[in-house]
Amino acid sequence: MRLKSRLALVALSAAVAGALPLTAMLRAFAQPAPESRGAESGAAGTPAASQPEAPQDEANLAYTVALPETGDEALDTAIRNASALERLRESAPVDAYGLIGRALAETDNMRDALRSEGYYGGSARIAIDGQAPDSPGLAERLLAREGNAEPVPVSVMVEPGPQYRLAPVRLQAEPAGASIADAGETGLKEGDPARAQPVLDAEGRLRDALRNAGHPFAAVRRRVTVDHDTNRMEVTFTVAPGPRPQFARPGVSGEERTDSDLLARIVAPMQGQGYSQKAIDEKRRDLLSLGVFSTVRARAGERLDEAGDLPLTFTVAERPLHAIGFSAAYETRYGPTFSTYWEHRNLFGGAERLRLEAEVNRLGTTGDTSDTGGKIGASLRTPWFAGRNQTLTFDIAALRERPDAYDRDAFTLGALLEREFSPRLTYGFGPQIEFSRVTQDNVTTNYQLLGLIGQLRWNDTDNPLNPSRGIRAALLVNPIYSLGESNAFTRLRAQGSTYFDVSGDKGSIIALRGVVGSIVGASFGGVPPDKRFYAGGGGSVRGYSYQSVGPRTASDEPAGGLSLVEGSVELRQRISGPIGMAAFVDAGSVTRDPTPDFGNLKVGAGLGVRYLTAIGPLRADIAIPLNKESGDSAFGLYVGIGQAF
Secondary structure, three states, rough: OOOEEEOOOOOOOOOHHHHOOHHHHHHOOOOOOOOOOOOOOOOOOOOOOOOOOOOOOOOOEEEEOOOOOOHHHHHHHHHHHHHHHHHHOOOOOOHHHHHHHHHHHHHHHHHHHHHOOOOOOOOOEEOOOOOOOOOOOHHHHHHOOOOOOEEEEEEEEEEEOOOOOOOOEEEEEOOOOOOOOHOEEEEEOOOEEEEHHHHHHHHHHHHHHHHOOOOOOOOOEEEEEEEOOOEEEEEEEEOOOOOOOOOOOEEEEEEOOOOHHHHHHHHHHHOOOOHHHHHHHHHHHHHOOOEEEEEEEEEEOOOOOOOOEEEEEEEEEOOEEEEEEEEEEEOOOOEEEEEEEEEOOOOOOOOOEEEEEEEOOOOOOOOOOHHHHEEEEEEEOOHHHHHHHHHEEEEEEEEEEOOOOOOOEHEEEEHEEEOOOOEEEEEEEEEEEEEEEEOOOOOOEEEEEEEEEEEEEEEEOOOOOOOOOOEEEEEEEEEEOOOOOOOOEEEEEEEEEEEEEOOOOOEEEEEEEEEEEEEEEOOHHHHHHHOOOOOOOOOOOOOOOOOEEEEEEEOOEEEEEEEEEEEEEEEEEEEEEOEEEEEEEEEEEEEEEEEEEOOOOEEEEEEEEEEEOOOOOEEEEEEEEOOOOHHHHHHHEEEEOOOOO
């Protein structure tokens, strides 16, 4: 007669490597106790939990643990994770009776580990000083050893037996005849090892596929049967897809100072749409993008309303109304830069953000304040402008710039309307007005400029300050008309960067960056010095001084150019914990001609140190110019927050 028994499997979750014992992780996979068919009965995946350790007032008993090596790396890992003897050896000392109790419970832990990897016929034995834990007189002999320096040897021995395999996996609709096409595939194949985690993953995959296809109440149950005659495990998933409802009119709760009508307008378009987790996530992101909420949680109803629609509520928690920030950076020759800002996150109740900011740079580079620059500015950001998912931002600023290339004092006004094509793609445009006084090579010119800025941005990276994969790209088109000069020109600039996680665990990342720029429509002298392209310094070609790459003036100062080419390659390597290093090569060229040219390419190379923090990596880079000319620095030092690009 075939020996066949239904057994509950062991649930090995990702958390099994943590502090909880394996037996505490089993409940997610355990079935209600089935009827016995064959020699075994009960739910094999629900063993008794390890006995709790009572507080120990007696002397502790030191012990060592020898774990087996089976030749199956996955099984050995499961055994190590499941072993309470090893996990608690140092963190929870025991006396003689506690060690015996822990060893008795370890047999169940090892059985769970074996079954989690498909070894359903395996067995385990525990020996304390060469004897079984239930040996007569063992406790007394161990009591006599308490307080001794020599630890008691404890051995864990397993006989895995054959690894069981999967039989063909079956899907069963509930009710009978219901369409389960939206459930997709389990991903389980006949003949695969009968491991617990892939079965759990398949169950979750079926449920997620149904819910992503518009079935919010989808349910999936599994029935698992282990056949010891054939060493196979039969898995049947019962799939109940449930209805495919539309959303009722969503509600928002939890707001305190934010306009309820604004929030209602944001979520209203969901009404009448078919259920979709993607739609819920996108609307959560829309609410978070307002900048006034620290959390946004979405909760769908547990049943349909009277109209057959699905209720949906977003619960929000508002951030503090005010915020202040500070940053600092340093670069050789250009000196330190300090900036700060204060912002009001909900000025009129419509999530309007008012930000006041100030910056001072080039402190102490000449021994006085003659070359010190700075900026004072304000911006007002209005989200969901004109009732659509678009943002209108007004900027006003007064600037004093004193780089080596020119002196500039300016007052600027601008507006920018931005809208998302998608979560990754954004476009924006708006007018600019500038009144400035610019001096280069002892020639001072006053400018009154009218401009229009248009930009297109793509970003699918996984982290804004420390990306490990994805692409960033931006295209800028900036036509400018000079009233005083009756002159017009257009600045064009395209840049992109991409990131490759070559180690698969974010430990080794290759980052690439490229920039191309051109100014068309005017001669070199017809473009204000501050609107020309420059290269050199942090975020550009490290190793060279700020703005130093490219043409020079008659007094041997940077003159800028009408074209720009830049490129960077950087290897970012994690060393230990939060500490990492970087090796990089930067290159760039600036010319007077509008057509980008590689004829005078400058190359810099260097090394850097990274220290990861919650707000991004702290960065310190040192670079040298590889083909420097007279007047170029011997090296450059750059310190800041966030990666170089």
